[in-house]
Amino acid sequence: MGDGVEQPEYEVGTGVLCVFGRQLKLFRERAGMDRAGLGSLTGYSASTIASFEQGRRIPPPRFIDRADEVLDTGGVLSAGKEEVARAQYPAFFRDAARLEAEAVELFVYDTHVVNGLLQTEEYTRALLGMRRPLLDEATIEQRVAARLARQEVFDRWPAPLLSFVTEEPVVRRPLGGEQVWRGQLEQLLLLGQKRNVELQLMPLDRADNAGVDGAFTLLTPRHGQQVGYMEAQGRGTLVMERDAVHALSARYGITERRPSLRVSPWPSSSSCWERDER
Template identity: 65%
Template sequence: MHDDTEEAPDCSPPGETPADQIPGVLRAFGRQLKRFRLRAGLDRPAFGALVGYAPKTIAAFEQGRRVPPPAFIDLADEVLDAGGVLGELKEEVAQAQYPVFFRDAAKLEADAVEVQVYANQAVPGLLQTEEYARAVFGMGRPLMDEETIERQVMARLARQSVFARKPAPLLGFVLDESVLRRPFGGGSTLRGQLEHLLLVGQYRNVEIQVLPLEREDNAAVDGPFTVLHCENGDQIGYLEAQGRSTIVTDRTEIRGIVCRYGIIRAQALTPSESLAFIVKSLGEM
């Protein structure tokens, strides 16, 4: 067996997490993965051949520098006869794929029984197509390298598993008309995004509403926000701007945010009117 016990130097290839920013759960998972691999008498090339990953990728998983996908964790647990130990960390590992500022919100979103979103800058992440998401991440400054963009896109798409949850959560979105007009990624990408909105808008548990630019009133003029309704009845607000986020739990403050969402819904077009508006927008492209 090759000697692969030496850790990589403290410099990370593009798309991998710098050593001083590695979440504890990734370090813990990596240590467990390496322990089970060595117990099985496998070096990285041999183990990689069994699970379909390059030795350098296995090293990145073991050192916590890259987030292993759920399918890899399941396969590794089986191949290494880990008895479910690796699989038990799968949910926590999945959270590590998100930016630090969003991890708590991602967990709350995944467990919420109802999600209400107001967006006036871009299509909300839960509704984004892969091409649209890639365009959004690609135009950020400072610029991200391609591997980082790809990782962020996959993480964003992974959030959309909420649509397949049973029982299905209620998902409401109010989109400022400007969101539908802004051609992130170009006309073709925007067209695909609008078509996706029409598709998702047909789901029974989803309501998409458009707030036209011609409306004189906008109760959410202060910016975008999300309201998460928990199974125990708690309501939580989530605010995000410029790479920073705030989770709001104060009852008085969250009551104001919930009230604001109710007003903005009343100011917007109805769901059926909104889908017709999107169809009309597509016809004007």
């Protein structure tokens, strides 16, 4: 796309993970320690240490800090912790995840599924289980953990402004089954009570909708210009060209200001949603 930076999905075993793995192996061997020895000191099996060294698994932050300590690397391993952590995301989302974590404003329009920042663990796992080609269990668990970790944005201070507009069919579709679906609706109601969070639905009966071109996100970093992000079919695009970002901002402004269904903090027995005629 001419107005953005498009990236394919990340493949484990390349890039930053392999670099970290080689460093880990070098420091382990320098310390005269085998994989079983390092594993016993860090709480992992020798086979898992091998996977870390070969770039086949993503080491968690607590392992990196502990390995840095027991191997006396002088902070070298810990220095790469943030880059390794970003490797838990598919490549197409990695830059967006960094911007999301730093954003002071986040405006989201969703059309097919509940946004990842709003998802329950069960809903996330159900979505990943539906992927084709199938994801292996380790990848599913890794991505569930990564998606849930993004939700720390709700507890940041100063609190960012978070605004979500979602197409009504998204919350009517019981993905994952009745229990998962109801749990997700309850999560939306709870998040909607936060002072810095606004949740709205674009109703099915709207005669006009400026968001028909698809889902998108607008992110405003603390010390930077607003950027856009769009994702579809395993591809993500960061939109940085000023006119393109302005177009997305205009669309979001129209969809957000129109009468919509707004999440009610006090759901009635008949519905979790109330009409908002602002």
